[in-house]
Amino acid sequence: MPHDWILDSATHTAIVVTDFHGKILVFNQGAANLFGYTPEEAKDRHLPELTFSKEDQHGRLFQQIVERVRSEGWAEERLFRQHKTGRVFPAISTITGLKDSAGKLKGILEITQGVPNLFRLEDELKSSRNFLENILESSIDAVVTTDRKGHITYGNRALKELIGLRGHQIIGKHISTYYKDGIDQAREIMNKLKQFGRIRDYEFDMRVGDRIIPIRTSNTLLYDDCGEIVGTMGVFQDNTARKKLSDKLSATQAELIQAVKMRALGDLVTGVAHEINNPLMASDTFLHLLEREIESKLRKRVVLLKECNRRIEKIVKKLMEFSRHSEFEFTAMDVNDAVMSVLAITRQQLLNQGIELELRLCENVPRVLGDKNQVEQVMLNLISNARDAMEGSSQKVLAIQTDRSQKGQQVEIEVSDTGIGMTPEQIEQIFNPFFTTKDSDKGIGLGLSISYRIIDAHQGKIEVKSELNKGTTFTVSLPVYQAEGERDYTNKEPEGNNVS
Amino acid sequence: MSHKILVVDDDILVLEALEELLTSSGYEVRVADRGQEALELLDKEHFDLLLLDVVMPKMTGFDVCREVRKRDDEMSKVKIIMLTAKTEERDSKIQEKYGCDLYLTKPIDPGRLKELIRETLEGSKQ
Secondary structure (H helix, E strand, O other), X not given: XXXXXXXHHOOOOEEEEEOOOOEEEEEOHHHHHHHOOOHXXXXXXXXXXXXXXXXXXXXXXXXXXHHHHHHHOXXXXXXXXXXXXXXXXXXXXXXEEEEOOXXXXXXXXXXXXXXXXXXXXXXXXXXXXXXXHHHHHHOOOEXXXXXXXXXXXXXXXXXXXXXXXXXXXXXXXXXXXXXOOHHHHXXXXXXXXXXXXXXXXXXXXXXXXXXXXXXXXXXXEXXXXXXXXXXXXXXXXXXXHHHHHHHHHHHHHHHHHHHHHHHHHHHHHHHHXXXXXXXXXXXXXXXXXXXXXXXXXXXXXXXXXXXXXXXXXXXXXXXXXXXXXXXXXXXXXXXXXXXXXHHXXXXXXXXXXXXXXXXXXXXXXXOEEEOHHHHHHHXXXXXXXXXXXXXXXXXXXXXXXXXXXXXXXXXXXXXXXXXXXXXXXXXHHOOOOOOOOOOOOOOOOOHHHHHHHHHHHOOOEEEEEEEOOOEEEEEXXXXXXXXXXXXXXXXXXXXXXXXX | OOOEEEEEOOOHHHHHHHHHHHHHOOOEEEEEOXXXXXXXXXXXXXXXXXXXXXXXXXXXXXXXXXXXXXXXOHHHHOEEEEEEOXXXXXXXXXXXXXXXXXXXXXXXXXXXHHHHHHHHHHHHHO
């Protein structure tokens, strides 16, 4: 063959020419290096027998390759080949037809390169891909990727679980299908992503069927090698539990702020009350002297002035009550008794005003640790408020209920009326001192602040629910007296129902 | 001879009012607006009754009361009525603790105050 020196210069590429039966016609130096035979040894030998791995040496595979070259003009093969020593190695071959000057096929030309690491690399790639996929699949948080338009390109097991569609085809669906606010939400997220490149701890709601799931998500944009955006990747966390906790925390915080506020106000009020008492005392004394000295025509005015002083005194007394810090005398007490003794003094008044009383007292309610007088004071405040709230109502029902809380750690006293109710703004201020919805002759707005202070000192809670023109419900919760575990309630006399 | 009363209060208005009230009832009245001043007056003059405000600067009514009871002359047994604008501690305890005869809270009806003063002074005669 001419140009043998050219072929032999390709020392790292095996170039072999055979006829259609596989008889070797050309075997260059590269082939000698790759397969271990000298060109002389290889000449006229059968290519498959010499260089194919054992199972392919009979020639069927070679014939298939020849057929493909005949029909398609070329073939590419990744095969295990065999060295003279018997060592088997991976190689990539390109096989083309060899034509004479008339264009007639005369044989084949195989160009082969050994790629000892190829299959290992492929295996490694495969296992590392499996490894990554395993991580994604075993992630507790849902992982989802989308293309640029928001169509889902991947979703891990956690996502499928979150969405609750086992085996359901989510690939290709638009991500906004699962957003409560739909496409607007998707757009908002995408806009943020474009602005910041990523989003951290963003909260929104997912909709899956009828369920709304609060989600906390972190998202990033996905880029290709050229830096073009190809899609997004998001990690979704079911935020239900966290949200519950955070709501609870906010509520506790609000309670704490309220308690601190009440205490600060209490301190202020004590100071003010003390300051007022001195001039009030002086004023009383001067009026007392004046009353005796002046003519009877003017005496009436002095009496009125004294009445003013009595009103001031009353306010100050209420203020002192409100700011009282440590005068409680705690004993184990029955809240039903407190309710009944307050009703003993108010029942007639309620009756006179046409108020129907609904009593549902839990017969074996556990005792609480409380100051009986103070708890009665709270009951009296709540009942008076209920009475005043129903003054203009057509239906007047005062319902008082006592019960053990669901978890059993608290005793709850509920006082409901069918009165005028309150607006949310009013409810917000209801425990503030001097806030009142009543006319000035009915109260100065301290009853509920005092009640709040009292219940707070009992480590209890007082809560209000109200609807305008429908009514208001106050719920007082007091902790159960701790030594109350084994008490026998069976001897307790049942209280009457629907007393009116 | 009329009884002599020392009124002690840092509030000048209260002081004037009580002075007028008690003078008009026939008592001989002296006033002091500081605890220390009251103790000095007790050194010089005889009194039948002390009307003592509790909250005063530097020396409180309680301090004055304690000092008076510690004296080794007959003034240690002077009748003491304490008057306070504070209502935090319970009176029974305070009377016991400081050895005063009465513990009253402001404001008190002037008629009632006169009555109580009279009763306390009468008690001293028995």
